Structure formats: structure tokens, C-alpha cells
Amino acid sequence: xxxxxxxxxxxxxxxxxxxxxxxxxxxxxxxxxxVDVLIPGEVIEIQTGSFSNIRKKIDKLLxxxxxxxVYPIAREKIIRLxxxxxxxxxxxxxxxxxxxxxxxxxxxMYIHAAVRHPRFFLELAMITLLEERIDDGGGSWRRKxxxxxxxxxxxxVDTILLDEPAxxxxxxxxxxxxxxxxxxxxxxxxxxxxxxxKLTWFLRKIGVLEEAGKRGRALEFRAAAAGxxxxxxxxxxxxxxxxxxxxxxxxxxxxxxxxxGRPGRLTENSIEAIPK
Numbered sequence: 001x002x003x004x005x006x007x008x009x010x011x012x013x014x015x016x017x018x019x020x021x022x023x024x025x026x027x028x029x030x031x032x033x034x035v036d037v038l039i040p041g042e043v044i045e046i047q048t049g050s051f052s053n054i055r056k057k058i059d060k061l062l063x064x065x066x067x068x069x070v071y072p073i074a075r076e077k078i079i080r081l082x083x084x085x086x087x088x089x090x091x092x093x094x095x096x097x098x099x100x101x102x103x104x105x106x107x108x109m110y111i112h113a114a115v116r117h118p119r120f121f122l123e124l125a126m127i128t129l130l131e132e133r134i135d136d137g138g139g140s141w142r143r144k145x146x147x148x149x150x151x152x153x154x155x156x157v158d159t160i161l162l163d164e165p166a167x168x169x170x171x172x173x174x175x176x177x178x179x180x181x182x183x184x185x186x187x188x189x190x191x192x193x194x195x196x197x198k199l200t201w202f203l204r205k206i207g208v209l210e211e212a213g214k215r216g217r218a219l220e221f222r223a224a225a226a227g228x229x230x231x232x233x234x235x236x237x238x239x240x241x242x243x244x245x246x247x248x249x250x251x252x253x254x255x256x257x258x259x260x261g262r263p264g265r266l267t268e269n270s271i272e273a274i275p276k
Contacts, residue, residue, distance in 0.1 A: 011036075013153035014046045014070060014125065031060050042066040048151075051107040058114045067114075068121045071107065073099035074129040075157050081146065084136040099126070101160060102171050102189040105199025112205040115165060122162040128154040165206040169223075171199060181218040 015036045019026045028038040037044035043065045047054050054069075061067050077095040082088065101124055114120045132149040162168055173188040180188075186196035200221050203209040212222040 008048060008151055010072065010129065010151040010153050011046050011048050014048075014072060017153075017156065018044050018046070018070065031064060033057050033060065035061070042068060044068045044070060046070045046072075047107075048072060051110040055111050055114070058111060058120070062114060062117050062119050066119045066121065068123055069111075070123045070125055071104055072125045072127050072129070072153075073101065073103055075099050075126045076128045078128070078130045078154065080130060080132050082132065082134045082149070084134065086134050086136075086149070090135060098190070100189055100191065101126075102173070102185075102191050102199055103195065105171060105202050106195050108168075109198050109202040109205070112202055115168070115206055124160040124162070125156055126158040126160070127156050130154050165208060168203060168206060168208055171203070179212045179220045179222050181215060181220055183218060185221075 015026055018024065019037045022037065022039050022044070024037040024039040024044065026037055028035055030038060030043060035043045036046045043061050045054065045058070045061075045067065047069055048071075051069075051071075058067055058069065074095075075098055077097070077099075078092065079095055080092045081090045083090055104122070104124060108115065108122070115122070130152040132152065133146050134149050135146050160170065162170070172185070176185065176188055182193055182196040182200055185191075185200065186193045189196065189199075191199075200209055200219075204211070204221070204224075207224050209221045210224040212220040214220060
């Protein structure tokens with residue numbers, strides 16, 4: 001079966017939580033895949049990494065089941081550093097970065113077609129995350145040899161269920177002006193310019209936003225008219241990792257301050273320069 005892989009403590013804790021709350025069965029075979037939680041008529045998948053890794057699985061499961069994709073975002077992160085023998089805590093601190101729902105845009109772009117499927121639901125789990133690290137020289141040079149041991153769920157602070165394209169408007173800050181650029185979105189939401197560009201691309205793709213002209217070289221966006229929206233021709237695989245700033249907030253299994261394994265960078269203006 002596809003999907004029999006090593007899980008992080010975060011993934012395991014969320015799977016256990018949803019199975020208990022919904023009285024579901026874990027690790028069940030469905031359509032050639034092993035699914036995290038199965039309840040009558042519905043599959044719950046926990047995804048702590050890139051949605052590009054689960055795109056085909058979701059498409060297949062949607063043929064026969066409702067699919068609820070649970071994506072955790074660390075509203076608060078506690079970083080605990082152990083010595084090289086992992087026996088003593090050197091220090092513990094709270095990360096200054098806080099995850100926001102808008103961060104989901106960088107992954108949702110990979111499954112924009114599934115989002116429009118009537119049997120697809122996204123649930124954002126806003127969590128407090130404990131990240132355990134060890135100073136044993138085995139980590140990246142960016143962390144001066146410190147590596148991540150595990151990511152653990154402390155608490156689920158809140159959940160946000162998105163069940164139709166219009167509901168994804170909640171990913172935008174409420175105080176945005178009627179017309180805005182990616183730069184303004186980034187500043188308002190507390191995300192990077194590249195993350196904002198991915199979010200607006202996704203929201204245009206599902207008909208929530210539309211282009212509203214240009215301000216200098218920057219595209220402006222506004223809420224799409226009823227039934228409107230842009231189904232642009234930009235290849236998702238060309239949209240790659242952006243600035244490392246702020247990546248710590250998303251518990252996606254990537255190293256803090258490092259790209260997510262895909263080459264290249266995307267900035268606010270570079271996405272706008274690609275022909276539509």
C-alpha cells in the first residue's frame with residue numbers, strides 16, 4: 001500500500017486526536033492507499049508537509065469519499081534545545097514568529113483543483129508546537145550544526161473548516177483595502193512577499209480574487225465578481241521556494257531558514273512578470 005511511511009510525533013498526535021474525536025479507524029486501506037483516519041463516507045488525511053506530495057492521493061480518494069485534509073499551523077512554537085547526548089536541556093524559548101491562516105496558501109496552490117471539488121474540505125489546525133532540537137553537529141550550517149529531533153503537538157488552539165471556494169476568503173486579513181498588491185497583503189498578514197504571491201495566485205485560481213490592474217509594476221487584486229475569477233495558466237511547478245524569513249511558523253518538516261527542497265525563489269514581482 002502507498003503511504004506506509006515513518007511519521008513524526010506531530011502527525012501521530014493529530015491522527016490520534018481526530019480518530020478519537022470522530023470515532024474513526026486509523027491506518028485503513030482505501031483506493032490503494034493507506035489513509036490516516038476513516039469514518040463512514042469520509043477520509044481524514046493529516047498533512048504536515050508539502051501538499052505536492054499528496055495531490056494524487058487526494059484526487060483518487062475524492063472519487064469515492066469525502067476528504068478532509070488537516071493542515072497544522074503553529075500559532076505558537078516552543079523551541080527546546082538538548083545537549084549532544086540529548087540528556088540535558090540547554091535552553092528553551094518561544095519563537096517570535098506566529099503562524100497565521102494565510103500561510104496555507106503556499107501549499108494550497110498544489111491542490112487548487114481538489115479545493116473546487118464538492119467532497120473536499122480543508123481544516124486548519126492552529127496549534128502550539130514543541131520543536132525539539134539537539135546540538136550534536138549533525139544539523140545544517142545555517143543552524144550551526146543543530147538539528148531537529150522531533151516536532152510534538154502541545155495543544156490545538158483552534159480549528160478552521162473551509163468547505164467551499166468562497167470560504168477561503170478567510171485566509172485574507174479583514175483590514176485589507178478593496179484593491180491591494182502582494183506587498184500590501186504580505187505586510188498586513190505578516191507573511192513574506194513570496195508567500196503572499198502564492199496565496200493570491202491560489203485565490204485567483206479558485207475564483208475568489210481577480211486582477212484589478214497595476215500600480216507601477218505590481219499587480220493589484222480585488223474580490224472577484226460573482227462567478228468570476230481567473231483560471232490562469234501559470235504552472236504550479238514553476239512557483240518555488242521564497243525567502244526563508246518566516247518559515248519557522250509552519251510545521252512542515254523543513255529546516256528553519258532553508259528552502260523546502262525545490263530550487264529557485266519567488267518574489268512579489270517575479271510571479272507577476274510571468275506571462276499569463
